[in-house]
Every structure is written in structure tokens, then in C-alpha cells.
Amino acid sequence: MSEQQEPSWERQVLEKLVVTALKEQRKGRNWSIFFKFVGFGWLFLFLAVIVTWHRGDAREGGSRSxxxxxxxxxxxxxxxxxxxxxxxxxxxxxxxxxxxxxxxxxxxxxxxxxxxxxxxxxxxxxxxxxxxxxxxxxxxxxxxxxxxxxxxxxxxxxxxxxxxxxxxxxxxxxxxxxxxxxxxxxxxxxxxxxxxxxxxxxxxxxxxxxxxxxxxxxxxxxxxxxxxxxxxxxxxxxxxxxxxxxxxxxxxxxxxxxxxxxxxxxxxxxxxxxxxxxxxxxxxxxxxxxxxxxxxxxxxxxxxxxxxxxxxxxxxx
Structure with a gap:
């Protein structure tokens, strides 16, 4: 009977380890997506500011040179x-x-x-x-x-x-x-x-x-x-x-x-x-x-x- 319980115990431990690893992996992936999203957001904002500044300069007489x-x-x-x-x-x-x-x-x-x-x-x-x-x-x-x-x-x-x-x-x-x-x-x-x-x-x-x-x-x-x-x-x-x-x-x-x-x-x-x-x-x-x-x-x-x-x-x- 103990011989049958031991594999079950090991299996449970392995399952817990796998579940924990998957959770950690999912959290890491979520954080990665979040940081990528924030990074792209800042990049978009930076480009928008540059484009707006460039257009504003043209509207306000950017041809001065x-x-x-x-x-x-x-x-x-x-x-x-x-x-x-x-x-x-x-x-x-x-x-x-x-x-x-x-x-x-x-x-x-x-x-x-x-x-x-x-x-x-x-x-x-x-x-x-x-x-x-x-x-x-x-x-x-x-x-x-x-x-x-x-x-x-x-x-x-x-x-x-x-x-x-x-x-x-x-x-x-x-x-x-x-x-x-x-x-x-x-x-x-x-x-x-x-x-x-x-x-x-x-x-x-x-x-x-x-x-x-x-x-x-x-x-x-x-x-x-x-x-x-x-x-x-x-x-x-x-x-x-x-x-x-x-x-x-x-x-x-x-x-x-x-x-x-x-x-x-x-x-x-x-x-x-x-x-x-x-x-x-x-x-x-x-x-x-x-x-x-x-x-x-x-x-x-x-x-x-x-x-x-x-x-x-x-x-x-």
C-alpha cells in the first residue's frame, strides 16, 4: 500500500512544482507585456511630441531659414x-x-x-x-x-x-x-x-x-x-x-x-x-x-x- 502511495505523493509534489512554475511564468509574461506596453506608450508619446513640435514650427514660420x-x-x-x-x-x-x-x-x-x-x-x-x-x-x-x-x-x-x-x-x-x-x-x-x-x-x-x-x-x-x-x-x-x-x-x-x-x-x-x-x-x-x-x-x-x-x-x- 505504501508503495502505491509514494508515487502518488511524488506526483503531487511534481504537480505543485509545475503549477507554481507556470504561475511564475505567467506572472513574468504579464509583467513583460505590461512593460512593453508602457515602453511603446512612452515611445508613441515622444514621437507625437516631436511631430507636433515640427508641425508647430512650420506653422509659426519654420521657413525662416x-x-x-x-x-x-x-x-x-x-x-x-x-x-x-x-x-x-x-x-x-x-x-x-x-x-x-x-x-x-x-x-x-x-x-x-x-x-x-x-x-x-x-x-x-x-x-x-x-x-x-x-x-x-x-x-x-x-x-x-x-x-x-x-x-x-x-x-x-x-x-x-x-x-x-x-x-x-x-x-x-x-x-x-x-x-x-x-x-x-x-x-x-x-x-x-x-x-x-x-x-x-x-x-x-x-x-x-x-x-x-x-x-x-x-x-x-x-x-x-x-x-x-x-x-x-x-x-x-x-x-x-x-x-x-x-x-x-x-x-x-x-x-x-x-x-x-x-x-x-x-x-x-x-x-x-x-x-x-x-x-x-x-x-x-x-x-x-x-x-x-x-x-x-x-x-x-x-x-x-x-x-x-x-x-x-x-x-x-
Whole structure:
């Protein structure tokens, strides 16, 4: 009997040793993972600080060590508070470009189908302000593929507009878009229950039948914003504009045709404008690039704004 118990005792001791060893190994592995995680965290933080510092230096005139140059600011994509092409971002780049002591001229390169009239108007205003503050530094817009609606609203504040012959330019109009679901709701047997305090609080609700009075009011507001757009274009282009009956109808034109109509001034690219017009071939990019924290904060704010105004939004596009 004792001979049978002895192996059992040894087995138990061995099992305890193995379990203890495994526990110690697991603890060691957990601590190793923890320290690696902390190490990677510190490395990430260090790199983030370096990148942010480098970008901040560029935004605050990091080109000081360079000679005379052309400053470049990029406006790409939809002009919106929630996108990179927002007024805060573009205006920051413009301010830094103008205040750099080696800047001989500024190019705002636009490739945008339009967007928010508010954001576009704020950029337009900042361009005019910077031109007054720095009368010896010209600002030229260079159009890539498209400069339409809100993009063109921005462009007309420039001293001159340069385009490619195949660029798309114009679309001077305003729209308010959405969907109506009343027909689908009737087929599905869905009843809309909307309670409001204020006769027009459910203005153009997509789940309710359209109100002729509200539609007429919306058209009136669209007309007001459209007229503001037209006034900005006429003010910016002045006598260069060769007005036609359909110029402010929302149509777009090729870059070549836009020069004929006075919507643009000449054909050119960023390189040719820097070299032949500004006479400073070296181009320095002053476009701000948001870090992940800034993008996250902006996306939260934009999401809140979109939620509140999802069914009522003017667009220059």
C-alpha cells in the first residue's frame, strides 16, 4: 500500500512544482507585456511630441531659414467644419504664410466642389483681411480639377485666379437637399408622430408631407444666400466679369471658357505662377495638418452640428 502511495505523493509534489512554475511564468509574461506596453506608450508619446513640435514650427514660420519663396496653402475637398478644408484650418495657414518674412507671394491651391457657405465666407473674409494687412504680398488662387460653388466663393477674393484649361469652374448657386419618406411610410403602414411647440418647428421634416408655406420660405432663404454669393462674385471679379444670362444659374465651365467669361484670369499651375508671376520659384507649404487629437475633437463637434442640422442645411455645391 505504501508503495502505491509514494508515487502518488511524488506526483503531487511534481504537480505543485509545475503549477507554481507556470504561475511564475505567467506572472513574468504579464509583467513583460505590461512593460512593453508602457515602453511603446512612452515611445508613441515622444514621437507625437516631436511631430507636433515640427508641425508647430512650420506653422509659426519654420521657413525662416529659407530665402525668398512662394507660400502655398492647399484647400482640398468639401469645405466643411468637420473636414480638413474648414475655415479655421485654411485661415491659420493663410495667416502663417503672410506673416513669414521671406514670403513673396501666396498661392491658395483649390480643388473643391464646394460646401458650407459659412465656412467659405469666413475664408473669403480672411483672404481680404490679409491682403489689406500685407498689400505688398499678392495672393493668387490656382485651380486644380475643380473650383465650384463654395470653392469659387473662396477664390474670388484673390488678386487673380489661374486655372488649367480642363478645370471645372463656377456653379454659382445654392441648394438644399433631402429626402421625403411619406409614400414609403404609407405603404409600410408607419405613422409619423411629431409633437412640436411652434408651428414651424418641424420645418421640412422628411417624414411629414411638405407644407407649401414652408417650401416657399425655404426658397426665399435660398434666394437670399444666392444673392449674397452673386454679390461676392461681382465684388471680387469686378470689371473682369463678362456677365451672361446663365452665369449665376449654377452651371460650370471649363477652365478655358472661364477665362473667356472673366471668371478666371489665365491658365497656369502652382509651379508656373510661383516661377513666372511671383518670381519666387521655391515653394513652401504652409497648409496646417491636424493631429489625431484635433481631428477627433473636430469630428465630435461636427457630428453634433450635423445631428442638429441634418435636415436643414444650405450648400454651395
Amino acid at each position: 529659407l530665402g525668398p519663396h512662394t507660400a502655398l496653402v492647399e484647400l482640398n475637398g468639401v469645405i466643411s467644419a468637420g473636414d480638413n478644408a474648414n475655415a479655421d484650418n485654411i485661415n491659420e495657414g493663410l495667416r502663417n504664410a503672410f506673416k513669414d518674412k521671406n514670403t513673396k507671394g501666396v498661392i491658395l491651391r483649390i480643388n473643391s466642389p464646394g460646401g458650407s457657405p459659412v465656412q467659405a465666407g469666413q475664408i473669403n473674409d480672411e483672404i481680404k483681411r490679409q491682403r489689406k494687412l500685407h498689400p505688398d504680398i499678392p495672393l493668387y488662387v490656382v485651380v486644380d480639377d475643380i473650383c465650384a460653388s463654395g470653392g469659387y466663393y473662396v477664390a474670388v477674393a484673390a488678386d487673380k485666379i489661374f486655372v488649367d484649361k480642363a478645370s471645372l469652374v463656377g456653379s454659382i448657386g445654392v441648394l438644399m437637399d433631402g429626402f421625403g419618406f411619406t409614400g414609403a411610410m404609407e405603404k409600410l403602414g408607419v405613422e409619423r408622430r411629431l409633437l412640436t411647440a411652434g408651428a414651424n418647428k418641424g420645418f421640412l421634416d422628411p417624414f411629414s408631407p411638405q407644407s407649401p408655406t414652408q417650401v416657399e420660405y425655404a426658397k426665399q432663404m435660398l434666394g437670399e444666400v444666392h444673392q449674397q454669393f452673386i454679390n461676392v462674385v461681382k465684388q471680387g471679379r469686378g470689371k473682369r466679369l463678362k456677365e451672361t444670362p446663365d452665369m449665376f444659374s449654377g452651371l460650370v465651365w471649363s477652365g478655358e471658357k472661364s477665362v473667356e467669361l472673366g471668371l478666371a484670369d489665365a491658365l497656369g499651375s502652382a509651379d508656373t505662377v510661383a516661377r513666372d508671376v511671383i518670381k519666387a520659384e521655391e515653394i513652401v507649404d504652409f497648409t496646417p495638418h491636424e493631429d489625431w487629437a484635433q481631428r477627433f475633437a473636430r469630428s465630435i463637434g461636427a457630428a453634433a452640428g450635423t445631428k442638429l442640422g441634418s435636415y436643414l442645411e444650405f450648400k454651395l455645391k
